[in-house]
Amino acid sequence: MHRRGVGAGAIAKKKLAEAKYKERGTVLAEDQIVQMSKQLETFKTHLEEFASKHKQEIRKNAQFRVQFQEMCATIGVDPLASGKGFWSEMLGVGDFYYELGVQIIEVCLALKHRNGGLITLDELHHRVLKGRGKFAQDVSQDDLVRAIKKLKAMGNGFGMIPVGGSYLVQSVPAELNMDHTVVLQLAEKKGYVTVSEIKECLKWERERACHVLDHLLKEGLAWLDSQAAGEPQYWLPALFSELSSRDVTPEEANQMVP
Amino acid sequence: MDRFVWANGLLEMNETLVIQQRGVRLYDGDEKAKLDVGVVLLSTHRLIWRDLKNHECCMAIPLSQVIFFEEQAAGIGKSAKIVIHLYPVSPNKEPGPYQVSKFSYIKLSFKEHGQIEFLRRLTEEMTQKRWERTPVSQAMPTATGPQAGRTRAVGIVGIERKLEEKRKETDKNISEAFEDMSQLMVKAKEMVELSRSIASKIKEKHGDITEDETIRFKSYLLSMGIANPVTRETHGSGTHYHMQLAKQLGDMLLAPLEERGGMMALTEVYCLVNRARGMELLSPEDLVNACKMFDPLKLPLRLRIFDSGVMVVQLQSHSEEEMIASALDNVSEKGSLTSEEFAKLLGLSVLLAKERLLLAEKMGHLCRDDSVEGLRFYPNLFA
Numbered sequence A: 001m002h003r004r005g006v007g008a009g010a011i012a013k014k015k016l017a018e019a020k021y022k023e024r025g026t027v028l029a030e031d032q033i034v035q036m037s038k039q040l041e042t043f044k045t046h047l048e049e050f051a052s053k054h055k056q057e058i059r060k061n062a063q064f065r066v067q068f069q070e071m072c073a074t075i076g077v078d079p080l081a082s083g084k085g086f087w088s089e090m091l092g093v094g095d096f097y098y099e100l101g102v103q104i105i106e107v108c109l110a111l112k113h114r115n116g117g118l119i120t121l122d123e124l125h126h127r128v129l130k131g132r133g134k135f136a137q138d139v140s141q142d143d144l145v146r147a148i149k150k151l152k153a154m155g156n157g158f159g160m161i162p163v164g165g166s167y168l169v170q171s172v173p174a175e176l177n178m179d180h181t182v183v184l185q186l187a188e189k190k191g192y193v194t195v196s197e198i199k200e201c202l203k204w205e206r207e208r209a210c211h212v213l214d215h216l217l218k219e220g221l222a223w224l225d226s227q228a229a230g231e232p233q234y235w236l237p238a239l240f241s242e243l244s245s246r247d248v249t250p251e252e253a254n255q256m257v258p
Numbered sequence B: 001m002d003r004f005v006w007a008n009g010l011l012e013m014n015e016t017l018v019i020q021q022r023g024v025r026l027y028d029g030d031e032k033a034k035l036d037v038g039v040v041l042l043s044t045h046r047l048i049w050r051d052l053k054n055h056e057c058c059m060a061i062p063l064s065q066v067i068f069f070e071e072q073a074a075g076i077g078k079s080a081k082i083v084i085h086l087y088p089v090s091p092n093k094e095p096g097p098y099q100v101s102k103f104s105y106i107k108l109s110f111k112e113h114g115q116i117e118f119l120r121r122l123t124e125e126m127t128q129k130r131w132e133r134t135p136v137s138q139a140m141p142t143a144t145g146p147q148a149g150r151t152r153a154v155g156i157v158g159i160e161r162k163l164e165e166k167r168k169e170t171d172k173n174i175s176e177a178f179e180d181m182s183q184l185m186v187k188a189k190e191m192v193e194l195s196r197s198i199a200s201k202i203k204e205k206h207g208d209i210t211e212d213e214t215i216r217f218k219s220y221l222l223s224m225g226i227a228n229p230v231t232r233e234t235h236g237s238g239t240h241y242h243m244q245l246a247k248q249l250g251d252m253l254l255a256p257l258e259e260r261g262g263m264m265a266l267t268e269v270y271c272l273v274n275r276a277r278g279m280e281l282l283s284p285e286d287l288v289n290a291c292k293m294f295d296p297l298k299l300p301l302r303l304r305i306f307d308s309g310v311m312v313v314q315l316q317s318h319s320e321e322e323m324i325a326s327a328l329d330n331v332s333e334k335g336s337l338t339s340e341e342f343a344k345l346l347g348l349s350v351l352l353a354k355e356r357l358l359l360a361e362k363m364g365h366l367c368r369d370d371s372v373e374g375l376r377f378y379p380n381l382f383a
Helices: A008-053 A055-060 A062-075 A085-091 A095-115 A121-131 A141-154 A179-187 A195-202 A206-218 A237-246 A250-256 B115-128 B155-177 B181-206 B213-222 B239-259 B266-277 B284-291 B320-334 B339-346 B350-362
Strands: A118-120 A159-163 A166-170 A223-225 A233-235 B017-028 B038-043 B046-051 B058-062 B066-072 B080-086 B105-110 B263-265 B301-305 B311-315 B366-371 B374-379
Touching (some): A055 A062, A062 B213, A095 A118, A095 A141, A095 B213, A121 A166, A121 B213, A179 A206, A179 B339, B080 B115, B155 B181, B266 B311, B284 B311, B320 B339, B320 B374, B350 B374
Antiparallel strands (some): A118 A166, B017 B038, B017 B105, B038 B046, B046 B058, B066 B080, B366 B374
16 A cells, blocks of 8 residues: 655645645634624614514514514614604604613613713714614604603603703612712812812713712712812812821811811 | 435535425325425425435435426315426436335425425526536436435535535525515524524624624613513503513512612613513503502512602612611711711612611611711610
């Protein structure tokens, strides 16, 4: 029998072949992912179209409804796509505004960990539009405002704060808001904080910082020194005794607490 | 049936798959063939039948063998069939499962439907006769026998070809399933699995199906679906409806509430519940009314309305006695506490912490020192 390829040349050849196979393999794998992503996109478009066109039929069949929901969940498609219709437009009844309400809360919840439950109406609008499929009816900022007003039936937890001609949407009520605690912690070292300190240390938006500080003022937890050099300082009297017992000389303490 | 030859289940070089249908039984003329229900595949060149479980058991007839075919409608207890009339056996035919047969036609019995589409595709292929234009690279009937199967099309070219075929097939499956509502209903299960496998493969590579965190969150919420949401249609209206709804809410909210420290804003509950219900939306009013039923139904949840008008759903284990006891413990341990300090200790919001301290004060367990430095609570030594 004939023995083949045992020399150094054969090994080199084999190595070369292996390298080539490997290269081809990576190309194939990448190609596969591109194809898969395309299929995912087709799937998404189809699902969105069906959700907007066949709502009643999907609802009627319980088994199919579960399957449809499963598909929407895996692909990330919003099954809610009711049109506004005449009655919603005129009277605000029907599923349209309820659906929008669900979508609004969802966006707020998803971003809560970053913005502490405060979002501008503009950003909210942008995000809601993105989440609704290509086939869903367009929504305006006015629609959002109407939908948020419908949530009032569930208490004051969700509200709009007017700022300069537009709105901030607040999704976390003070009862569940941890921001105050975080700001108080930040103030511990010096006994006071400023807006820019908060922005810098906690990477918050200006609105979020002001909102928390205003609340602390209103609750009587903070005092405002608007004549401080640079920018206004928010002093927290609750921290005074701790500070004075630590590293503040009696003279300084006297100055601090008139 | 004697026209069939063994096949290896792989497509040839120039052959492409046209359609495939599960749940098809073969008939040798009018007699049921002694084979299980299987998958029938139509390619540009052949009609292929494969056993559902044993993929090695696979056989084919070249389309050039087909004279004509006809439809046999379904009857009571009878599946729809397609009758395929075949030319006589050629003398140099390769071996197949049947040596002889007294019939010159076979039937495909469609147990799981799909015959309409299959017939349409078959008609198309028979008129186009694509097998004549692009003959396959090797002699058509491949006589490898079931055991020796899968020997051809090895190497990278073979793999690439197979991948390409698979992709085409998937593409087609998707577009067919979404052709209309009834199609999708029939193929729903298949599509659910397909969507899962696509999503999981993409997750493997990219970590997630999308960069967008709001869409990821949506998909997470949707995945907690309720199979049979309580609706007005199923449970009437009024109190009975709200009670059933409350029970269902009780079941589904326990886990999320525990995850979130025992308390959730009602708006968050609203979003969670409606996402799980899918298209059966609940109105805010119905949700509030259902939540009011938690107490009379003795469920372990409560709807709570703060003085500020904020509504939350909380676990009942957050009962007043326990809250007061924990407030007293904490204050005794530290000597004294402000609501901010207490909030930090418990990881609660300042408002809630203050509320608990005030509650304990009201019950006589704590007393206050209200000064310019704020409100500070001490254990009530007179109690």
